[in-house]
Amino acid sequence: MNRNSSAKIKYKGIPEELTLDAARKWAKPRVSEKRFRHVEGVAAVAKEIAELAGEDEFLAELAGWLHDGCKEWKDKDLVKVAQSFGMKLNDVEKENGHLLHGPVAAFVAREELGIKHQELLDAVSEHTLGKVGMTNLSKVVFLADCLEASRPTDFTDPIWNALKNNPKKTADLDAAMLVACDLSLEHLISSRRVIHIKTVDVRNYFLSLVKHNQ
Numbered sequence: 001m002n003r004n005s006s007a008k009i010k011y012k013g014i015p016e017e018l019t020l021d022a023a024r025k026w027a028k029p030r031v032s033e034k035r036f037r038h039v040e041g042v043a044a045v046a047k048e049i050a051e052l053a054g055e056d057e058f059l060a061e062l063a064g065w066l067h068d069g070c071k072e073w074k075d076k077d078l079v080k081v082a083q084s085f086g087m088k089l090n091d092v093e094k095e096n097g098h099l100l101h102g103p104v105a106a107f108v109a110r111e112e113l114g115i116k117h118q119e120l121l122d123a124v125s126e127h128t129l130g131k132v133g134m135t136n137l138s139k140v141v142f143l144a145d146c147l148e149a150s151r152p153t154d155f156t157d158p159i160w161n162a163l164k165n166n167p168k169k170t171a172d173l174d175a176a177m178l179v180a181c182d183l184s185l186e187h188l189i190s191s192r193r194v195i196h197i198k199t200v201d202v203r204n205y206f207l208s209l210v211k212h213n214q
């Protein structure tokens with residue numbers, strides 16, 4: 001990637017050699033073929049949403065390539081690595097290590113690829129559970145993970161509709177996040193799966209943002 005001076009500032013903390021193709025090559029051997037197709041899809045949709053929302057397409061696509069780098073690790077390994085870099089884990093996280101694959105992927109990407117760009121690392125880290133106060137880049141990557149083409153249309157259609165339905169905005173990331181959180185919660189309840197407290201906090205955060213924006 002040739003970087004001009006404004007790109008140098010914008011991408012400070014991302015090694016020059018970490019092109020999108022290099023990120024793709026990093027991601028491929030780390031996951032199964034099926035998962036890699038999901039990763040490819042997320043990278044493409046992240047770029048598309050970033051373009052719609054006026055966010056940085058390079059950072060969005062790069063986070064898409066990196067986001068599931070540790071998704072196929074064993075739960076106990078995710079817990080061990082998360083604790084090794086100082087994450088304080090609650091009981092739900094200790095018992096459901098897969099919930100940590102975002103923060104662990106961010107940690108591993110920092111260690112292996114030398115990434116020091118915090119907003120990029122946060123977008124990778126927050127792609128599963130989100131975060132109260134998350135940046136637009138994090139929202140783009142979270143939504144791309146929900147909207148990737150292999151997801152069922154009864155899940156993706158309402159999120160796309162919320163994203164594109166506000167005539168005042170080119171893309172309504174907050175409205176789409178609220179729909180994505182609501183649908184995820186409904187799914188977690190109906191399939192009797194554990195709900196991380198962050199999922200509830202993040203949903204309430206976007207409910208409040210959307211109400212105030214109306």
Ligand SMILES: [Fe+2]
Nearest residue numbers: 067068071128
């Ligand atoms: Fe993931």
Ligand SMILES: [Fe+2]
Nearest residue numbers: 042067068145
């Ligand atoms: Fe994913």
